[in-house]
Amino acid sequence: MIKLLQNLLFNFTIALGVMLGGSLFGALAALLTGGQPLKTMVSLSERLKIWAIVVALGGTFSSFEILDLGILKGEFRVVTKQVLYILSSFLGAHIGYLIIFLIEKRGRL
8 A cells, every 4th residue: 555655656746747847947948048938838838748647657558558458357456556646647747737837827927
């Protein structure tokens, strides 16, 4: 149970870190090249969301293979764990997106 919680937290924070790091460094690049950092940040966060989930899961194919094998063999415990990993990665990526969105919204005020 502890290992499951650790993995859920790792997936969450990895996805969150990819979102925040990618968007903020992209904004820095936009600033250095004379672009619009806030718009670049939001644009990148929208495009990075799916990749943050993929990175947190360690590759999409292994996750979906586990789901497939779990469903076909009737091992629903494995399927449940994998769905939880996907959901925690999605939650981390989405919270990262919301943080970037709030930063951009505050920047316009």
